[in-house]
Amino acid sequence: MGRKQSFTETELLDVTKRLILEHGYDGFHLKLLSQHLSGARSTIYQYYSNKEEIVAACMKRVISQIMQNASSIDETDAMSALQQLLHVYMEESKLHQLLGDASKIKTQNVKALEDLAFVEQAHSFLKVQLSRLFEQAQKEGKLREDLPLPVLIGTFFNLINTPNLMNVPTQQWSSLLFQIWIGGSKR
Amino acid sequence: MGRKQSFTETELLDVTKRLILEHGYDGFHLKLLSQHLSGARSTIYQYYSNKEEIVAACMKRVISQIMQNASSIDETDAMSALQQLLHVYMEESKLHQLLGDASKIKTQNVKALEDLAFVEQAHSFLKVQLSRLFEQAQKEGKLREDLPLPVLIGTFFNLINTPNLMNVPTQQWSSLLFQIWIGGSKR
Amino acid sequence: MGRKQSFTETELLDVTKRLILEHGYDGFHLKLLSQHLSGARSTIYQYYSNKEEIVAACMKRVISQIMQNASSIDETDAMSALQQLLHVYMEESKLHQLLGDASKIKTQNVKALEDLAFVEQAHSFLKVQLSRLFEQAQKEGKLREDLPLPVLIGTFFNLINTPNLMNVPTQQWSSLLFQIWIGGSKR
Amino acid sequence: MGRKQSFTETELLDVTKRLILEHGYDGFHLKLLSQHLSGARSTIYQYYSNKEEIVAACMKRVISQIMQNASSIDETDAMSALQQLLHVYMEESKLHQLLGDASKIKTQNVKALEDLAFVEQAHSFLKVQLSRLFEQAQKEGKLREDLPLPVLIGTFFNLINTPNLMNVPTQQWSSLLFQIWIGGSKR
DNA sequence: AATGAATGAGCTTTCATTCAT
């Protein structure tokens, strides 16, 4: 019954994600959002009761997807798993930037808080997985041992931010970066 | 003699920089700025005629400093110059983030536009310098040749974003990252 | 046969009355109303075409009830009639408060205007009845004559607002107040 | 320094009081308020950070005035003190109505909460004073003893709501009501 | 007939900018 919806929840969250990445949390307005959707601004409030809820839901969806992909990786071979993991991260390379805004959300709203708590948990799940794989790889003698693990992890994770100026396809790009990370830049 | 000056232009720009990095361009307000200065909000207009001018001036100052440091590097030995350059960048590791916001400034204001043009030029000066050093290094046989230069440059430049989780002092940190970048992570 | 009616008109008006008394005219929303009914907000418009109509109908129903009770009182003995009348008023002690909001309703709506006119008339019927009984009582020598009737009427009518802090049952409460009104508070 | 204010805080609170009494808490808008002041709506926010703060400050001012008047009454003779007290209340006969809205203010705002706490305290101070005077009067044998004190207090306090249809000047009106309350309405 | 969805009008609040002392 009732009319048919003018935009789906998925559309809404997709557009939200794009706009937050483009304009940052503070630059993201519901007016802006509605301009990129088919309906009126007030219609959005039928689905989410305020801005925070929208952003939180958006972040949850993004990290959920990543966590799902990350947890389906076969971890038998640590190095191979790391390479796959890099690819997973790469596909959401703006993840970090997006989640960086999470701390700006100050809200009492229960739904938003729940979503943010989920994001938090997913975040630490991913960290744990990464540490686990690194330890495993180091045990297998695949990684240099003259450096503290956090430093290696940091450089690995930071790869996702590398600007892909030549627009190499994601799969190749992630594999390329992995090779550089492993072997270094010197001849 | 007039009243005592309530804050200097330098203070103003320093605080601006900090606040933009903390809150992002859209999260940066003149109200916020004045709260972190000793005078009244309206006094800011004695120095700059609007928000965009302030931000542009701030960016100009930051990149000027970098450019000055970068251009005083002795480029005789390419690899050594690159390491020094990394350190210069590192000291303003948030540069990228800051300049990323430059594109958000839409203004007609002449002064702001001039400052932004300067930023633009400095930006390309730095890129040229970087390319020059990379080519030199490659000619000297110091860098692998199986990869296009832009990819190497990208990974090099991206080093500055690596999160320094263990708070290693900047000088050591930049040198550490440079070693990893050169030699890779494998044993 | 159509769908089952989700709420009756009586339910609607009862809830309306309760909510207006609780939240005042301006604090009364159709959203609030629908939350206290079983159906959807839009269903309300099957019964009444707007908010004003609902409130007007509600007021009409309340004052109708009172007028009916008030007009069935045996007026042979003025003082006894007054006591009974007080009881009638008391049962709708919030009447005054409710009707006070009537003046806030600005509408062109015919149905609402008709209902408000009815309320007006009933109001004056009650005033007339009250005056009649007071005159009668005064003639019978039951009331002091050193005071203008309107003053006595005012104090009488105002009795219904007396806060019943000890929650005495209505019947006793109205009779108690009547005694005080008659005899005063002095020893 | 700075411009001169377009309205004083006193004006603001006076108008607020009038409008709340006229329209109730929910019917009171800042737009309405600004329409009854000389400046723009946003100017109000220079003095109070939101609606709740304004209303709370208004209530505080009203009850402060009353409390001050009430506490300067000479309580040596209980009955005389009561009559004076009635007059004090009468001058702010809408007090009750105004304070009734206090419970509608749900806020986290510290300033508003402090003002509301003050209102609460003043309220209970007044109740205590009233009870004290009633007990004193009863001891002096001035009041009937066949009724519980709360009932007498309730009828006394309720006097202030009596509609003054003939617009008797306040001083006379309060004294008139007091006589009726003491002596009753019977001949 | 009942209702889920859409929407514009209107209120609250914030902030860049201007004014006047």
Place this chain on the structure above:
DNA sequence: AATGAATGAAAGCTCATTCAT
């Protein structure tokens, strides 16, 4: 020159009412 005060534009949000299934 410095600043307290004023203000309009724009964002956030709510609600009465209408639409279309």
